[in-house]
Amino acid sequence: MNSQPLVLRAFRQPGSLRSLSLEDWDLLLRQARHANLLARLHALLDEHGLLEQVPQQPREHLEWSHAIAERHTQAIRWEVGRIQKAMAEVGVPIILLKGAAYVMANLPLAQGRLFSDIDIMVPKESLNAVEAALMLHGWAATHHDAYDQRYYRAWMHELPPMRHVKRSTVIDVHHAILPETASLHPDPAKLRAAACALDGHDGLRVFAPSDMVLHSAAHLFHDGEMENGLRDLIDIHSLLCHFGGLPMFWPDIVERARELELTRPLFYALRYAALILHTPIPADIEEAASRTGRPNRLMLAFMDSLFTRALLPVHPSCSDGLSSSARWMLYVRANWLRMPPLLLARHLFHKAFISPKAE
Amino acid sequence: MNISALTLPELGFRLKTAGIFLQTGSFVTHLRTSIASVAEGIGLLYADYPLVEQAGFADFHVSLACPRTLRRWFKPQVLFLFDGRPTFKPLPLDQAFPMLEWGLNWCVSSHANRYLIIHAAVVEKGGHAAILPAPPGSGKSTLCAALVCRGWRLLSDELALVRVSDGRIIPLPRPISLKNESIDIIRHYEPDAVFGRKVSDTMKGTVAHMRAPAESIVQAMETARPAWVIFPRYQAGAATRLEVLPRSRAFMRVADNAFNYSLLGVRGFETLAGLIDASLCYDFSYSVLDEAIEKFAALKPPAP
Numbered sequence: 001m002n003s004q005p006l007v008l009r010a011f012r013q014p015g016s017l018r019s020l021s022l023e024d025w026d027l028l029l030r031q032a033r034h035a036n037l038l039a040r041l042h043a044l045l046d047e048h049g050l051l052e053q054v055p056q057q058p059r060e061h062l063e064w065s066h067a068i069a070e071r072h073t074q075a076i077r078w079e080v081g082r083i084q085k086a087m088a089e090v091g092v093p094i095i096l097l098k099g100a101a102y103v104m105a106n107l108p109l110a111q112g113r114l115f116s117d118i119d120i121m122v123p124k125e126s127l128n129a130v131e132a133a134l135m136l137h138g139w140a141a142t143h144h145d146a147y148d149q150r151y152y153r154a155w156m157h158e159l160p161p162m163r164h165v166k167r168s169t170v171i172d173v174h175h176a177i178l179p180e181t182a183s184l185h186p187d188p189a190k191l192r193a194a195a196c197a198l199d200g201h202d203g204l205r206v207f208a209p210s211d212m213v214l215h216s217a218a219h220l221f222h223d224g225e226m227e228n229g230l231r232d233l234i235d236i237h238s239l240l241c242h243f244g245g246l247p248m249f250w251p252d253i254v255e256r257a258r259e260l261e262l263t264r265p266l267f268y269a270l271r272y273a274a275l276i277l278h279t280p281i282p283a284d285i286e287e288a289a290s291r292t293g294r295p296n297r298l299m300l301a302f303m304d305s306l307f308t309r310a311l312l313p314v315h316p317s318c319s320d321g322l323s324s325s326a327r328w329m330l331y332v333r334a335n336w337l338r339m340p341p342l343l344l345a346r347h348l349f350h351k352a353f354i355s356p357k358a359e
Numbered sequence: 360m361n362i363s364a365l366t367l368p369e370l371g372f373r374l375k376t377a378g379i380f381l382q383t384g385s386f387v388t389h390l391r392t393s394i395a396s397v398a399e400g401i402g403l404l405y406a407d408y409p410l411v412e413q414a415g416f417a418d419f420h421v422s423l424a425c426p427r428t429l430r431r432w433f434k435p436q437v438l439f440l441f442d443g444r445p446t447f448k449p450l451p452l453d454q455a456f457p458m459l460e461w462g463l464n465w466c467v468s469s470h471a472n473r474y475l476i477i478h479a480a481v482v483e484k485g486g487h488a489a490i491l492p493a494p495p496g497s498g499k500s501t502l503c504a505a506l507v508c509r510g511w512r513l514l515s516d517e518l519a520l521v522r523v524s525d526g527r528i529i530p531l532p533r534p535i536s537l538k539n540e541s542i543d544i545i546r547h548y549e550p551d552a553v554f555g556r557k558v559s560d561t562m563k564g565t566v567a568h569m570r571a572p573a574e575s576i577v578q579a580m581e582t583a584r585p586a587w588v589i590f591p592r593y594q595a596g597a598a599t600r601l602e603v604l605p606r607s608r609a610f611m612r613v614a615d616n617a618f619n620y621s622l623l624g625v626r627g628f629e630t631l632a633g634l635i636d637a638s639l640c641y642d643f644s645y646s647v648l649d650e651a652i653e654k655f656a657a658l659k660p661p662a663p
Contacts, residue, residue: 022415067472
């Protein structure tokens with residue numbers, strides 16, 4: 001395995017990119033493209049005033065992806081406006097999650113970050129009203145199978161994804177940040193209570209800074225979609241760098257993780273951000289997070305071997321013989337964490353033998 | 360050095376090992392494959408294209424490979440891999456070369472957002488470019504092939520690249536893809552034209568690729584100014600007719616044929632408006648190629 005993939009070097013020390021050869025640029029772009037980070041790389045270079053120094057051929061590719069990102073941001077803003085309008089009469093505040101929240105809150109990490117669905121969170125008791133309002137305004141349920149409906153409605157933390165019939169845009173309506181059947185239960189009421197209003201957008205909210213980081217950590221390290229693993233770790237890295245300067249952010253996040261049962265995901269997030277992206281984290285915070293969230297030594301060694309592989313881009317230059325089995329094991333782990341064993345067995349049985357017949 | 364400097368075994372060996380860096384227009388493609396029909400197609404249809412030695416950088420890293428499934432023993436297939444990732448569903452192995460062509464079009468049309476990319480053929484004469492946007496089946500490629508056999512320069516038979524910064528057309532001359540009856544029509548029309556192998560039963564019917572004229576490849580870096588936007592329509596038995604098309608209608612129809620018009624947002628609108636403003640717009644129906652060529656020869660460029 002390449003000891004230090006170029007794409008990591010880029011996010012650790014953007015300035016070091018000045019010395020790249022054309023061959024290096026070729027490889028960097030390929031790694032970034034496979035990790036869905038090409039437009040993000042453009043934003044990073046722009047932020048550090050380095051774009052001008054990129055040789056013409058790779059710069060061309062960065063500009064191509066920048067065009068996509070610009071359009072993406074515009075489309076997200078417009079779509080959020082549509083959602084806001086559709087939900088006006090329901091009268092519950094909408095909390096934007098992840099990508100859409102970063103865009104609407106104008107956070108630096110939104111620059112060049114591409115994502116497909118808009119995620120929102122509402123109180124569980126308002127789900128029916130929210131779903132009805134969205135349906136009235138053109139969003140339709142995507143999973144029609146009775147079992148899938150039950151899977152989402154009884155066990156998950158979200159409604160089945162809804163797709164707009166004309167625009168094909170997808171919205172995920174959540175009432176919590178982890179499945180109801182998962183072992184960890186971050187209390188949605190606490191998350192909602194701390195949410196911050198968005199300037200200039202009545203009825204729209206985003207999570208408070210520490211909750212934003214914890215949600216991102218829970219998503220990556222407990223709910224485990226490794227497809228965009230590096231992009232999600234870079235989110236955590238950028239959020240930590242951005243909010244790290246706020247007074248009380250660091251002590252708050254450790255305390256908040258305890259309140260929300262998210263000490264383990266926070267520990268992993270800080271550990272792998274520091275290890276892989278060299279995120280600056282105060283030593284006492286690292287220690288506090290480790291005291292409350294560290295698994296036993298054997299488990300940690302195993303997790304290190306999985307995450308240090310699975311969080312790299314899925315590109316031959318960043319993989320070794322164990323990379324794909326690491327991703328597979330993390331996928332299994334995510335399902336394991338999602339449901340208790342009996343329920344999981346039942347779910348897998350249904351998906352393997354009953355769902356295919358119904359089609 | 361051009362591809363023609365290599366013998367077929369040398370080309371095949373390079374494709375199999377390190378791959379070749381092939382320059383088409385302003386793009387460099389790093390291509391690897393061990394499929395013989397692809398090497399043969401490249402050797403024949405890309406003979407006049409430059410190889411970039413010591414490139415260091417390629418815009419697109421592409422390979423064609425056979426999926427290693429059991430199926431390869433009785434119905435072998437081919438995959439188009441974009442930097443190792445399959446981009447389309449596999450096709451029968453026999454269609455490897457057409458798949459390369461479609462894949463290369465995809466590489467450009469889904470990435471190169473510095474250009475407004477229109478599904479259109481582009482030919483040029485005297486510094487003036489004619490853009491022929493059209494849905495498949497309208498005879499666009501047939502007309503394009505006939506025009507380049509009669510002295511027009513080929514910019515592209517598939518993708519018109521309009522540079523957003525200045526509205527000029529960027530050439531991307533590659534083999535012209537002809538389908539079904541068009542293949543024999545052009546063979547008959549220009550017996551000297553060089554064709555690749557006919558491949559039947561593709562999703563577009565029978566296809567064969569015609570080699571681009573060598574001069575067009577030499578001039579592949581010379582941009583052109585748009586002068587005409589012409590919507591061709593082949594109709595058996597139809598008289599040759601060139602009818603003025605209102606600019607507003609032409610605008611909407613080109614937008615319908617563009618890959619990234621809405622992605623480019625306001626720049627897409629401005630680029631397209633600039634293109635339409637600079638061009639004379641026509642509907643063109645034809646059935647006899649010679650008459651069509653005459654009509655094109657008589658086109659007057661817009662007043663400067």
